[in-house]
Amino acid sequence: MNDASVTRRYRFSAAHRLHCDGLSTEDNRRIFGKCNKPNGHGHNYVLYVTVRGPIDSATGQATDTEALDRLVHEIVLQRFDHRDLNHDAGFAGRTTTGENLVLLVWDLLVSRIPIGRLEKIGLIETRDNYFEYDGLALAAGSAGA
Numbered sequence: 001m002n003d004a005s006v007t008r009r010y011r012f013s014a015a016h017r018l019h020c021d022g023l024s025t026e027d028n029r030r031i032f033g034k035c036n037k038p039n040g041h042g043h044n045y046v047l048y049v050t051v052r053g054p055i056d057s058a059t060g061q062a063t064d065t066e067a068l069d070r071l072v073h074e075i076v077l078q079r080f081d082h083r084d085l086n087h088d089a090g091f092a093g094r095t096t097t098g099e100n101l102v103l104l105v106w107d108l109l110v111s112r113i114p115i116g117r118l119e120k121i122g123l124i125e126t127r128d129n130y131f132e133y134d135g136l137a138l139a140a141g142s143a144g145a
């Protein structure tokens with residue numbers, strides 16, 4: 001059976017502030033730069049969700065993009081769009097970095113993909129920042145490798 005990947009693009013806007021309570025004011029400024037400014041700021045995030053699966057011989061499709069869109073809207077976009085990420089329970093004890101955001105989105109979606117399997121989460125935060133998570137380290141760890 002031939003597998004193929006399908007990537008859907010979504011957008012949401014959210015606020016955050018990168019800050020570690022355990023670090024000094026100077027260290028927070030040094031590590032997080034502009035993203036540490038006290039009152040937070042927003043990003044227009046672009047989210048890529050990639051699903052991989054066998055190409056169905058009848059439909060020629062590897063997933064159901066309408067079902068995927070419904071899922072991502074319900075589980076991810078409604079949760080984060082026009083919200084302050086620092087107040088989201090998924091970030092309790094974690095900074096709201098792009099790395100942690102792709103990890104959280106992966107965790108929210110991985111067991112719920114309607115057809116096919118989640119292959120990759122990509123996230124554009126700014127013109128120059130792109131984050132990616134594919135769960136491979138996790139899968140390898142659970143396989144005892």
Ligand SMILES: [Zn+2]
Pocket residue numbers: 016035041042043
């Ligand atoms: Zn930021």
